[in-house]
Amino acid sequence: MTAVLRLASWGYALALYGFIFLPVVVLVLFSFQDGRLPIPPFEGPTLRWYAAVWQDRSLTAALGNSFVVALASSAVSCALGFLAAWGLARGRLAGGRAMQGLITAPLTVSYLLIGLGLMISFNLTGISPSLLTVGIGHAVINTPLCFAICFASMGDHQVNIERAARDLGAREWQVLWLVTAPMLLPALAAGFALSVTFSWDEFIIAFLLSRFDVTLPVEIWSLLRSGLNPKTNAAGSVVFLVSVAMVLAAEFTLLRRRR
């Protein structure tokens, strides 16, 4: 009985891991396809589709745009989230709970609605879509995340160190910049890395709020119109590898904090 159960467990786990990895393996494998269609039989391997991605001007431009938007919007998110977390953790402000709720509210709304709301208001106020508006949209979804991560690691033990710095004559911005921020560096790094990952992968807000300059997921979206194509596989594999690299970076900064 237990042997059967054990066998069934491993069988089940194997099947589900297979299901989870199937699309990714197919995506990456057929990005090396030496043929015109990314479907079996596999011929190859070849790197020519990666070369094609590299030579595609609009793809490389979109790649650059994605990096700029991700880094800039994540920096804004981290700054806003960190300051708010510090104020709410230290200040004992009246209505602190309500403010916490307000700042984290965007986490509960789907990206489509956030993007559409911003699109409508930019439209009504005459602001034209650009990478800046995309960045604003991404900072809206990532600020709550950075806030939550920083708020969770604001400990009471740090208060005394801040007081000591103040007693020794540090100005308020010096306390924040030279004392509090370094103490919270792991949280800030994790928040930053996660924000970069989310911004990097985000499609719908970037789609609704951009026009001429677009980010990578939007550019890949327009590639999809040409149907199944190994070049799309190659572009998708690049996006996937970058995301995984960033997640690993976040994971290691978080791990280091625990040790």
Next chain:
Amino acid sequence: MTTPERAERRRAWAAVAPALLWTLAFFVVPFAMMAAMSLWQRQGREVVRVWDLSNYQDFLSKPHLLGALWNSIEITVLVTVISVVLAYPLAWIIAERVPRHLQRLALALAVLPFWTSYVVRSYAWTLVLAKNGVLNQALIGAGLIAEPLEISATRGATVTGFVHFFVMLLTLTIYANLVQLPANYRRAAADLGAGPLAVFWHVTLPLTLPGIMVGAFLTFVLCIGDYITPQILGGNSELVLPQVIMLQLGRGADLPMAAALSIVLMTVVTAAWLACARWLRLERA
């Protein structure tokens, strides 16, 4: 109130203010504008600011709009149920069967494809499910079917894409819940004569219900608001609400209608939230 305390409070306000203003300007105000927009009307190419509920009346009277809401709800409920049923055993195996020092790795592997962008992930599924794609060729090769299955551009393809994503998400939330359970509860139940099945049914499952509910709620919210997966995998066979919203933005843009449909979507999500609110209270250490 003493002076240092007052200074401290001023500082705290100054620190919180930027994030509050940001949220107000780019989240609260846009929602107010969207709500206002939903009460206006499109006439020709202009948006006319007359206030009434005609967009909502249109929504209720036009079968293709109301139908999209039903499609959304049906698909979302189906996806949520299938994902929970598939993810629970996997989370349980990782928590109970995998050696402790390997659990983190097993979990990380189980959610690795979670980090592909959803455009790329949906495209990858079209590769698998295409008429001459991997799945059909494998099934034909194995002699299980003679003719390729028509899966792409159907509800089945949409559900498959969604389930793939949410199995990973739910495995995470359910695992987090399972490892928090003190083993003593189960030992106590076993000592009192419960068999393994009874222990699971009367102890483990009820105690992990909160984790299931949190995951199921997240699944519901993310699934019902997603445009990409149904658009890429389901095609135009059966439109869901986000697809219909996006259609309003195309040629002859009808922003008021798009806004009204978004408010409808928002209402459905809020209703779901109220329905599971008692399981969703966030605990903070």
